[in-house]
Amino acid sequence: MKINNDRVAADDTTRSSLKSEALFVNAGLDRTVVLGQSTSLNATSNFKKIVISEVVQTLVSPGVQTTFPAAFGNVTGQLVDMFEVANVTGISQSIAGYSLSFYGLTQTADYTYTFPSGAVVNGNGVVSFLTNNGTNNLSAGVFFRNPTAGGTNTANNGDAFGIVLRDISGAIVDVMATNG
Numbered sequence: 001m002k003i004n005n006d007r008v009a010a011d012d013t014t015r016s017s018l019k020s021e022a023l024f025v026n027a028g029l030d031r032t033v034v035l036g037q038s039t040s041l042n043a044t045s046n047f048k049k050i051v052i053s054e055v056v057q058t059l060v061s062p063g064v065q066t067t068f069p070a071a072f073g074n075v076t077g078q079l080v081d082m083f084e085v086a087n088v089t090g091i092s093q094s095i096a097g098y099s100l101s102f103y104g105l106t107q108t109a110d111y112t113y114t115f116p117s118g119a120v121v122n123g124n125g126v127v128s129f130l131t132n133n134g135t136n137n138l139s140a141g142v143f144f145r146n147p148t149a150g151g152t153n154t155a156n157n158g159d160a161f162g163i164v165l166r167d168i169s170g171a172i173v174d175v176m177a178t179n180g
Helices: none
Strands: 017-020 025-029 050-056 082-087 099-103 109-114 126-130 142-144 161-166 172-178
Touching (some): 050 172
Parallel strands (some): 126 142
Antiparallel strands (some): 082 126
C-alpha cells in the first residue's frame, strides 16, 4: 500500500497499523467499517514542530526595516547576535523549559539558555533570542541572554559555532552549525 508514493511500514493487507514515513504520521490500528457506517480516526505525528529558523551574527542594522522591533530594546551600536526559533505548525506550542546550548570549538557548551515559564511560540510564529542584556518580553516573544559581567554579547564573535535546541526532557529537537 502506498500513500502519495510514500512507502508504508507494512505493505500487506494483514498489517496492524499504518505508518507514513514521509509524513511522520501514525494512523494507528486498522479498523473494519461496514459499508454505510462511519468511524473516527485519530492520527499522531512526531513531526518536528519547533526549529531553529534564523541566525544573525553581530546584528548591526535592522535590515530593510527602518528600526529594530521595540521589544529588542536599544541594540543600536551593540555587538549582539539574534536567533529565531520557529513553530512550523498552526497550533501554539509551549517552549518553557526548552534550552538553546551554544558550542564553540569544544565539545562543552559555552553557555546554555533555558526558556522561562510561560514561553510560547504562536502557531506559524517565531520567538527571538538576543545575546545582550534586556528584559524578557513573553507577549512579544523576545528573550535575552543577559551575560554576566565580563561575558560577551556575541555567540562566538563571528567564529564557527553550533546551536543545539533541546526540549524540556533534554531530547534534541534541532541543531544548526555555522562556519562564522
